[in-house]
Amino acid sequence: MKKSVLFVCLGNICRSPSAEAVFNSLIKKNGLENLIECDSAGTAAYHEGEPADQRMQSHAIRRGYRLTSIARQFDPADDFDRFDYIIGMDDDNVNDLQDLASSEEDVNKIYKMTDFCSQGGHYSIPDPYYGGSDGFELVLDILEDACEGLLNEVRG
Ligand code: 4NP
Numbered sequence: 001m002k003k004s005v006l007f008v009c010l011g012n013i014c015r016s017p018s019a020e021a022v023f024n025s026l027i028k029k030n031g032l033e034n035l036i037e038c039d040s041a042g043t044a045a046y047h048e049g050e051p052a053d054q055r056m057q058s059h060a061i062r063r064g065y066r067l068t069s070i071a072r073q074f075d076p077a078d079d080f081d082r083f084d085y086i087i088g089m090d091d092d093n094v095n096d097l098q099d100l101a102s103s104e105e106d107v108n109k110i111y112k113m114t115d116f117c118s119q120g121g122h123y124s125i126p127d128p129y130y131g132g133s134d135g136f137e138l139v140l141d142i143l144e145d146a147c148e149g150l151l152n153e154v155r156g
Pocket residue numbers: 009010011012013014015016046127128129
């Protein structure tokens with residue numbers, strides 16, 4: 001059975017679509033397309049149906065990541081069953097996901113992205129939406145580190 005990962009942030013237009021693209025790139029690089037799949041969602045519906053934030057797309061493409069996902073809201077009725085790992089980008093995302101969980105099995109699927117970092121010092125992926133360029137670069141720096149650790153965890 002394929003392992004499945006869902007990345008979750010607030011709007012699903014900056015951090016979680018980037019996590020999806022970075023992780024997909026690693027899956028492809030390691031030839032694991034038949035074993036691991038991923039998707040992304042937002043805890044809020046503000047940007048549902050929109051492509052990723054243009055600033056996030058520009059920073060990502062410079063590192064070779066094409067952000068193709070369209071924003072959608074996290075669906076507790078479906079996503080807890082569909083995914084093996086449900087990964088929030090910050091503490092608010094994790095708390096919101098925990099509030100939406102309806103069983104211990106659901107709760108046990110919830111992680112924070114920085115749990116998988118090997119470089120210390122980061123305890124969340126900071127929301128870049130209201131900040132400048134540095135924030136978008138920091139998102140990608142932390143995601144590249146965390147995705148390596150996550151891949152090792154998921155592939156077992
Ligand atoms: P994301 O960033 O959660 O990484 O997609 C945000 C996108 C939109 C908003 C906040 C954060 N917003 O307030 O609209």
